[in-house]
Amino acid sequence: TEASQSSAPPSKRLKTKQEEGAMELANRPKAGTGKFTNQNLPLGCQDGNLWRGTYIPSLAHWCGGHVDPWTIEAGELRDAMQVIWDEVYRDSEVEHFITLKGAIFHVAKQRLNEWRSGFAATPLMVITTFFIQEKFYNSEQRTEDNEGNNNKTWTGMWHSPFILQTFASHFNFVAGHTKIPGLDSENITARAALALAATAVCRVLTLVAQGSFQLEEIPVAGTVWEVIVPDGESFGFNIQTWGEMTRKLLKPITALSDANFAKIVEGTQCYVKTSTKGKEKSSTATVSDNEDDFEDLLEFR
């Protein structure tokens, strides 16, 4: 499988011990909170770290594939969950029919929310690091780049380390995903994830251009920086503000040849965490300076 050949399997934290307290809880949300938790999942599905180590990555892998990740219809998501479930737990005793009201659906959606919020958080961190390292933050340049929502400025975006690093966080999240024949998962190419990554970077640069992105130095031992972004729908990473951008980007990304897309993925590999050896320090040291000569969104060289 492609997973087994990946040179960088960032082996999710392994759960060696079995869940002690997960014994006999009813398939019902915890009293009071009304929220499902892992404890409500079918007994045994977390054994061997299958749930977090395989099931969730496989689901995110599917979500990052070719569909608009903002608008996956619940029924369609459920169906995909079911197919993945049947495959991941094929050899174990754990059978389950997933329902829209059940624990699996809700807990998995929670994990998917965190998957998507990772797209929002990564470029914040990356670009913050960039500003600090390059000491750009206090210069006036940050307001000169009023690229905003202008798609023209996004030509050749595959070269941007910001986007590649953000894209890489997707591969870190889905590490451990397994082959799901029922979803043709081997041919899923993370195009939606790239669209999300590009959108997320665009969001942060837009915040910077708007002056909505504040860096504050926290006076403690050592130097700690805090990123401050205002609350509110227009500043967040959500479908209302960024769904359209994602959809627009998804079109040309979908139209890319497999070969060219593979080149992009290859470009992310230096940012994908490796397991043990050759632990690449994912610094931003390779920020390039040739951002001016992009001609076409789809250009490759």
Place this chain on the structure above:
DNA sequence: GGGCGCGGAACCCGATACAA
């Protein structure tokens, strides 16, 4: 090498904020 301790990443959950 093997045990130990530390630092930090990953995972998860409850609280909170926000939307329907």
Place this chain on the structure above:
DNA sequence: TTGTATCGGGTTCCGCGCCC
């Protein structure tokens, strides 16, 4: 109100360095 997304931080575990 109920339902959903996000935040903050507690807990667990990994990986590394240190000492024996």
